[in-house]
Amino acid sequence: MLVELGHFALILALLLAGAQAFFGLAGPALGRERWYSAASSAATGQFVFLALATGVLVRAFIEDDFSVRYVAENSNTALPLFYRITALWGAHEGSLLLWALVLGGWTVAVVARVRFLPPAFGARVLGSLGVVSAGFLLFTLCTSDPFVRLIPAVPDGNDLNPVLQDFALAIHPPILYTGYVGFAVSFAFACAAMIEGRRDQLWARWMRPWAVVAWAFLGWGIALGSWWAYYELGWGGFWFWDPVENASFMPWLVGTALIHSIAVTEKRGLFKSWTLLLSVAAFSLSLLGTFLVRSGVLVSVHSFAADPRRGIFILGFLILMIGGALALYAWRAPRMVSQAGFELVSRESFLLFNNLLLVIAAAVVFGGTMAPLIAQTLHLGTLSVGPPYFNPSFLVPIVPLLALLPLGINARWRRGGLDGSGRRLWGSAALSLVLALALSLGVYAHPLPLTPIGALLGFWIVIASLLDPIDRLRRRLTLPASIIGMSVAHIGLGLFVLGITFVQSNTLERDIALKPGGSAELGDYAFRFDGVQNIEGPNYEGLRASVTVTRKGEPVTVLHPEKRRFFVQGSVQTTAAIADGLHRDLLASLGDDVGAGAYSLRFQYRPLIRFVWLGAFIMAVGGFIVVIGRRQRGEGWVEASARAPARNGHAPASAKGS
Amino acid sequence: MTPRRRRLFWVLGILAGVSFATALALNAFRENVMGYDDPTQIASGAVKPGKRFTLGGMVQQGTLRRTPGSLDVDFVVTDFRNSVPVHYDKVLPDLFREGAGVVAHGRLDAHGTFVADEVLAKHDEKYMPPEVARSLKQAQAGSASGNAGTAAPVAGSAAQEAR
Numbered sequence: 001m002l003v004e005l006g007h008f009a010l011i012l013a014l015l016l017a018g019a020q021a022f023f024g025l026a027g028p029a030l031g032r033e034r035w036y037s038a039a040s041s042a043a044t045g046q047f048v049f050l051a052l053a054t055g056v057l058v059r060a061f062i063e064d065d066f067s068v069r070y071v072a073e074n075s076n077t078a079l080p081l082f083y084r085i086t087a088l089w090g091a092h093e094g095s096l097l098l099w100a101l102v103l104g105g106w107t108v109a110v111v112a113r114v115r116f117l118p119p120a121f122g123a124r125v126l127g128s129l130g131v132v133s134a135g136f137l138l139f140t141l142c143t144s145d146p147f148v149r150l151i152p153a154v155p156d157g158n159d160l161n162p163v164l165q166d167f168a169l170a171i172h173p174p175i176l177y178t179g180y181v182g183f184a185v186s187f188a189f190a191c192a193a194m195i196e197g198r199r200d201q202l203w204a205r206w207m208r209p210w211a212v213v214a215w216a217f218l219g220w221g222i223a224l225g226s227w228w229a230y231y232e233l234g235w236g237g238f239w240f241w242d243p244v245e246n247a248s249f250m251p252w253l254v255g256t257a258l259i260h261s262i263a264v265t266e267k268r269g270l271f272k273s274w275t276l277l278l279s280v281a282a283f284s285l286s287l288l289g290t291f292l293v294r295s296g297v298l299v300s301v302h303s304f305a306a307d308p309r310r311g312i313f314i315l316g317f318l319i320l321m322i323g324g325a326l327a328l329y330a331w332r333a334p335r336m337v338s339q340a341g342f343e344l345v346s347r348e349s350f351l352l353f354n355n356l357l358l359v360i361a362a363a364v365v366f367g368g369t370m371a372p373l374i375a376q377t378l379h380l381g382t383l384s385v386g387p388p389y390f391n392p393s394f395l396v397p398i399v400p401l402l403a404l405l406p407l408g409i410n411a412r413w414r415r416g417g418l419d420g421s422g423r424r425l426w427g428s429a430a431l432s433l434v435l436a437l438a439l440s441l442g443v444y445a446h447p448l449p450l451t452p453i454g455a456l457l458g459f460w461i462v463i464a465s466l467l468d469p470i471d472r473l474r475r476r477l478t479l480p481a482s483i484i485g486m487s488v489a490h491i492g493l494g495l496f497v498l499g500i501t502f503v504q505s506n507t508l509e510r511d512i513a514l515k516p517g518g519s520a521e522l523g524d525y526a527f528r529f530d531g532v533q534n535i536e537g538p539n540y541e542g543l544r545a546s547v548t549v550t551r552k553g554e555p556v557t558v559l560h561p562e563k564r565r566f567f568v569q570g571s572v573q574t575t576a577a578i579a580d581g582l583h584r585d586l587l588a589s590l591g592d593d594v595g596a597g598a599y600s601l602r603f604q605y606r607p608l609i610r611f612v613w614l615g616a617f618i619m620a621v622g623g624f625i626v627v628i629g630r631r632q633r634g635e636g637w638v639e640a641s642a643r644a645p646a647r648n649g650h651a652p653a654s655a656k657g658s
Numbered sequence: 659m660t661p662r663r664r665r666l667f668w669v670l671g672i673l674a675g676v677s678f679a680t681a682l683a684l685n686a687f688r689e690n691v692m693g694y695d696d697p698t699q700i701a702s703g704a705v706k707p708g709k710r711f712t713l714g715g716m717v718q719q720g721t722l723r724r725t726p727g728s729l730d731v732d733f734v735v736t737d738f739r740n741s742v743p744v745h746y747d748k749v750l751p752d753l754f755r756e757g758a759g760v761v762a763h764g765r766l767d768a769h770g771t772f773v774a775d776e777v778l779a780k781h782d783e784k785y786m787p788p789e790v791a792r793s794l795k796q797a798q799a800g801s802a803s804g805n806a807g808t809a810a811p812v813a814g815s816a817a818q819e820a821r
Contacts, residue, residue, distance in 0.1 A: 388690035591749035595726035
């Protein structure tokens with residue numbers, strides 16, 4: 001009975017999303033101001049019913065209600081409580097419900113802030129969000145209803161996919177979706193600005209914090225996913241250029257371009273139509289990612305759906321949303337462009353290159369991700385595109401991007417030249433070169449040709465990001481949160497570059513068959529295999545090996561890699577043992593019994609790998625600092641509210657006039 | 659510089675940059691994208707030794723041979739019409755087993771053995787890579803439509819058409 005109520009709540013949410021879209025878009029168009037608040041109420045109501053529906057499904061999972069098909073397929077009585085709750089988004093139907101719930105959450109956040117926007121503009125934002133939400137809920141109800149009953153009910157469920165029974169992966173989807181779906185908000189702001197044909201640049205100021213928060217969450221989510229792949233898939237890789245990873249990486253790249261482009265639009269009124277286009281692109285890529293992952297056109301670890309109807313529905317929705325937004329763009333953007341110039345060497349031109357290179361990088365990923373699908377659709381054969389394509393092609397735009405960054409962040413707006421810091425900038429480059437050579441040739445010998453370059457860029461970005469804040473502190477100037485956040489994010493990027501550089505050039509890896517007592521050398525480290533024992537977990541049994549690691553004779557650690565066999569699905573899972581450290585990780589994975597008393601094992605040494613995730617995490621923190629700082633200082637949202645009444649009269653008038 | 663000339667300069671510069679990047683990416687793409695072949699295509703001599711490609715099929719029952727105490731492992735990949743011996747000397751993935759689908763990257767050596775440098779199993783045991791499923795379906799359709807002697811060329815051309 002309760003389950004049917006959940007189903008009903010989902011249908012009500014769909015109706016309310018439709019109402020939100022109607023009142024939000026028709027209200028300003030027809031000049032009915034009372035409809036604005038109806039859009040807000042509908043949005044809040046939509047979220048309440050979505051939360052109710054989700055709550056009902058969570059309860060079904062907690063109480064092991066195997067008369068619900070989705071629960072029966074993805075849970076089990078032996079599954080620990082935490083994973084029974086997170087199993088909600090362990091497969092297709094629940095993931096879509098989560099998508100809709102997160103969008104509802106973002107919409108409610110917009111409702112909470114809508115009083116700081118001109119009423120007509122705010123209503124249009126909510127209306128655009130309502131269109132997205134209605135489309136998604138319709139998709140969920142028509143093709144992927146999580147509340148379908150299973151009659152007769154089964155005594156016990158099919159269990160959650162073992163690789164998903166993990167903390168990082170349990171929290172990865174909500175965070176990733178918060179980022180993905182957050183670009184719907186900047187998309188809605190762009191749509192509202194285009195519908196109104198606004199000539200000013202205030203919309204960029206209003207949109208900016210939303211885009212930055214979405215971007216920060218997305219980066220954080222991607223980093224969590226990569227960390228999970230590293231320790232959970234058992235064999236030590238952390239980025240596979242898998243289509244599912246690329247699906248989240250493309251919106252991140254375009255989103256990065258967006259948050260830089262918005263800064264130029266907000267500050268200088270330039271790049272307006274480009275910012276609009278990027279907002280549309282970022283959200284379109286989020287939708288495309290959902291299509292790729294959820295339609296089953298790709299098959300990889302994350303993909304459990306295989307129903308073509310779903311694919312066609314999302315594809316139609318995708319074409320409708322992108323087509324509609326682009327038509328709006330073609331119609332409105334030309335009137336919104338601005339006339340202002342800037343010098344060749346200025347902050348604006350560096351940001352232009354930043355955008356150009358990031359978009360090229362996204363295009364490189366897009367090409368590699370879509371090529372196999374396109375080839376298959378056109379019957380050109382079956383291709384597999386992997387790291388040999390992605391790694392070098394991706395570096396083509398990214399290395400110049402990283403090299404221009406230290407110059408760009410120290411360049412002045414509008415006027416030519418570097419910000420009086422030319423000498424310090426080149427000094428920092430020299431210092432970075434020394435550090436880079438010391439690290440790549442001294443500490444970590446055997447570099448690849450790109451190792452010193454990567455190290456130089458990483459160090460230079462970190463040091464150059466510190467120049468401006470240090471200078472301001474020394475001159476006792478204020479240090480606004482926007483600058484702290486920017487520096488923090490760029491320092492994160494620099495640390496990330498250092499991590500990637502050394503983990504790519506100095507990782508050591510060895511597969512070997514060992515009998516108990518045998519050992520293998522890996523650089524300075526020796527791994528000794530001490531044998532295996534049987535283990536038993538709550539829902540699995542398996543083998544556990546002991547590996548003693550020593551460095552130049554000194555004991556370092558004892559690793560216990562496992563091989564687990566899960567009872568319900570009978571699947572086997574390798575669980576790597578990792579000794580983590582800031583300067584290196586040591587990994588051991590257990591393979592199979594290869595006969596004659598020996599086991600196959602894989603040992604790895606990965607230097608500075610923690611910097612990859614640490615850097616990505618710090619980048620996201622930088623984004624949050626910028627947004628929180630804006631609120632505290634009253635810039636942006638609150639200031640916009642002060643201006644809003646004055647602008648109110650214009651918005652509906654200009655909409656009517658157009 | 660007049661604004662018009664400056665704009666021209668920008669556009670040309672950006673265009674040059676974009677085309678350079680595209681050229682590099684396309685080149686990397688051409689050189690690094692691997693084709694996919696099944697045992698029948700190998701038997702027909704379509705694959706030259708030494709070229710890296712992706713092999714897909716089923717691990718034939720009863721063909722898995724380990725060299726005791728070492729990582730060396732040999733097995734046969736089949737599409738139920740033709741088969742290819744495969745050699746591998748790294749740790750096999752968790753889901754690798756006889757009678758299950760497999761995808762491997764590697765090269766043919768001079769003796770016609772496929773020397774794999776990577777064996778993939780990014781899927782559950784019920785899942786079969788779409789390429790493998792397609793080749794197997796073609797193979798079955800081929801053997802159903804006639805006797806073994808004539809089936810192979812027919813199915814071979816069907817496989818070509820499907821591509």
